[in-house]
Amino acid sequence: MSNFRFKALEIAQSRQALSVPPPAERVTEYYGSYTFNNEVMRSLLSPEAYLKITQAIDTGGKIDRDIADEVANAMKAWATAKGATHYTHWFQPLTGATAEKHDAFFDVTMDGKAIEKFKGGALVQQEPDASSFPSGGLRNTFEARGYTGWDPSSPAFLMDNGAGGKTLCIPSVFISYTGEALDYKTPLLKALLEMDKAATAVCQYFDRNVTKVTPTLGVEQEYFVVDKALFYARPDLVMAGRSVFGHSPARGQQLEDHYFGTIPPRVNAYMVDFEFEAMKLGMPVRTRHNEVAPGQFEVAPTFEEVNLAIDHNALLMDLMEKVAEKHNFKVLFHEKPFAGINGSGKHNNWSLGTNTGVNLLAPSSKPKESLRFLTFLVNVVKAVHDHADLLRASIASAGNEYRLGANEAPPAIVSVFLGESLTKALEDLETKSEVIVNKGDNVYYKLGINRIPSLLRDNTDRNRTSPFAFTGNKFEFRAVGGGANSASTMTVLNSIVAAQLAAFKQELDARLAAGEKKELAIVEILKEYYKSSKRILFEGNGYSDEWVAEAAKRGLSNIKSTPEALGVYVKPESLELFERVGVMSHAEVESRYEIELEKYIKKVQIESRVVGDLAMNHVVSTALKYLNKLAETAKALVDLGMTAEAEPIKALIQEISSRVITIKKNVEEMTETRKRANAMTDTAEMAKSYATEVKDFFDVIRYEVDKLELIIDDEDWPLVKYRELLFVK
Structure with missing residues (x-):
């Protein structure tokens, strides 16, 4: 086995960086060239069809089947001209991965002649087998449809299959035969529509020209890369995606020299x-850099509409694995x-x-704009305060359980x-009814080096330990896991904010009907909201033990x-919210709860078996040979006659023997505990047993x-070893 490890190291250390020539001289020449985007639609569709498609995207209007036929013909012509032979509905079932079933464009006529075929019906709808995807009890095993x-609203794209040609991928929702959502996208689209409706209604108090509000998202993706030979020499990475064993190397990230350092040539x-x-594929990736941990990196895109951003992130993860x-x-x-x-994360x-063209979360010093900004800011804070546990549920997973609170994760x-400036503004709002957000004059650093241009200081710092931090003109939810589909979190966030904005509008309308002046009524409502929600604001170190104690004193959950x-998903108030x-x-909702519990059980079960x-079979057997x-x-x-010289070796033998006995005893007990958990009929109890006993x-x-290592x-x-996995690149 040791020879296998050293052979893997030999292979990894012999690799060289590949040459990667650009597809064209300018990014504009190839950006979006594999997407059926707005420009392509305008050139290939009739004016009527193009108008109906864009209206459907912008306003949610219905697309008739005759228009779908024209779009399908245009898609087929465009895709086949670029070498596509198949098409697929590309969707995101509740497995956590994307899914696709490829069908050929061609068909065979009754006389045996091959023809290209792709009609509107095939564009609009496909029928993958639903029985093998998780449904949380919505479907029986024998019910396949x-x-x-x-x-x-999410452009179709071409996926290059390498030697296998290209496939036209059509972003899609996935539902059961009886109409329930079996994917991440369907609830997300509904949440975004509700957010648009609620936020637009609130915007109307400030600007009648606002007819649409679009939630936007930028997903920073952190990841590790490991040489393929070293990866396959670690069964735990292959089976569980993480290393269950491994002593910390003498040098890890303590020198803080990897972060933003020179990127290794192969990487x-x-x-x-x-x-x-x-x-x-039209994904606007802009940033690349080394992350804090050795072997860890990050890619970040430009902001996009939420649904598109999540599709792009899921596609990017697929793409990164293929290119790797x-x-x-x-x-x-x-x-x-x-x-x-x-x-x-x-x-x-x-x-x-x-x-x-207005960012509703951008501060302003103008009174009317300031009041609008505070309206949306305070409503977001209240939504997060009132539904903090539901947000926590949206990021819950077996993998994230290891991460939260450890080494820079919130x-x-x-x-x-919110930062000192905004917190002070809200305190002034509560105590003085002042609604001007003081953005402050520009503050420049004086470095004493004349040739260095003046550097502008933001009026608030950033807090890397906060799970939900305001960072200038947006909120950054840092607690989402690196392997997660962001749709779960975005569905919850947009749902709770939409519900809160609707409640705000209802309360404001009641005050206006009673004769109160609009601006004063808004201020009074915001004061009440802030007063009832400010316990969730925290400016300090989220890693500290003091914060844990303080949070408990404030009544904040630490799940x-x-x-x-x-379990928060199926509380009555959560069920009522999603339905409302x-x-x-x-x-x-209940099906998703069951699916996530089962997913947790299976992942911990796999890890237990790998452990x-x-x-x-690897460690104890090696220890016995040694x-x-x-x-x-x-x-x-x-x-x-060298008895004294043999004593240190005897001590080593005793230590190794003791550790081997402890390992064997605990593996046997873990196996029996796992068997008892597997015998449970209640999924929630089984998950709890895995969380509190097996783990x-x-x-x-x-x-x-x-220690044996x-x-x-x-x-x-x-x-x-860790030193090899993390540093051999």
Whole structure:
């Protein structure tokens, strides 16, 4: 086994960076070239069809089948001209991955003649087998029928299959035969429509020209890359996506020299390659850099409409994995693939923009604009305050359970950071009824170096420990996990804010009907909202023990367990909220709860089996072989009369034996505990057992294994070590 490790290292260390030539001289020449975008539609569709499609995208209007036929013909012509042979409805089932079923464009006539065929019906609707996708009880195993439906608001695109040609991918929703949502996209689209409706209604108090509000999102994606040979030499990375064992290397991230450092040549070539491919697909990736942990990196796009941004993030993850193969890398999106160093998040930067070009979360010093800004800001804060546990549920997963509160990830306590200036403005609003947000004069740093241009200081700092932080003109929800689909979080966030804005409008209308002046009525409502919600504001260090105690004193939740967090979904107030805003029915929410519980159980179950397998079949077996070597050495020394010299070796033998016994005992107990959990019929109780009983063995076994890694000869150790996984690039 040790030979396998060293062979993998030899392969990894021999690799060179690939040359990645650009597709064209200018980005504008290839950006969006693989997307059926607005420009392509305008050139290929009739004016009538183009108008109806754009109206459907902008206003949610209905697309008739005759228009769908014309769009289908245009899509087929465009796609086949670029080498596409198949098409698929590309959707996001509740597995956490994307899904696709490829159908050929061609058909065979009765006389055996092959023809190209792609009608509006095939564009609008397909029928993948729904029985094998998670449904949370909405479908029986024998009930196979499910439907995917075209989402015209997200452009169709071409996926290059390498030697296998190209496939036209049509972003779609996925529903059951009886109409319930079986995907991430359907509830998200409903939440976005409700947000548009509620936010536009509130905007009308300030500007009658606002007829549409679009939630926007920028998804910063953190990830690790590992050489493919080293990846396959670690069964835990292959099976569970994270390392269950591994002693911290002497050098990890403590020197803080990796962050924003020079990108390794192989990794840079990989980044350039997937960025080129992303640009072809209309994904506006702009930022690349080393993250804090060794072996960790980040890619970030420009802001887009939320639905499109989430489609692009899911597509980007697929693309990154495919391109990584070409560069002999494996991408790790797991929230905590390596213990003791930073995990990976998917920071969701969320804001609201109007059709008049206004960012509703951008501060202003003008009285009317300031009041509008405060209206949306305070309503967001109140929504997060009132539904903090639901937001926590939206980020709950087996992987994120390892990350939250560890090495720069925000804690499980949901709090809001606004910064000193905005907090003071809200305090003034509460006590003085002042509504002017003082953006302040520009403040420049005086460095004493004349040739350095003046540097402008923002009026608030950033707080990396806050899960929900205001960062100038948007909120950054930092607690979303690196491997998650952001649709879950965005569905919740947009639902709770939409519901809160609707409640604000209802209260304001009642005051206006009673004869109150609009501006004064708004201020009074905002004062009440702020007073009832300000306990969720926190400006300090979210990692500190003091904050945990302070949060408890304030009555804020600290839900650390995933099963407990997921339980918030099925509380009466959560069910009522989703139904009231028309995002999900009771059955759809409850099904998602069941699916997420089952997903948690299966992932912890897999990890438990991996822990047991590696511990017994790799580590313990290696330790026993090493014991034989030590025993032979000790016996030889005693036979030579060197008894004193044999004592340190005997001590090592005793230590290794003791650790092996502890490992074996705990693996056996963990296995029996897992069997008892599997026998439970209640999914919630089973998940709780895995969270509080089965997982308890992981750290105990890991401690002993990691200690053995420091004792057993490096040439005998079977598992690729952290220093190799993290630094061999």
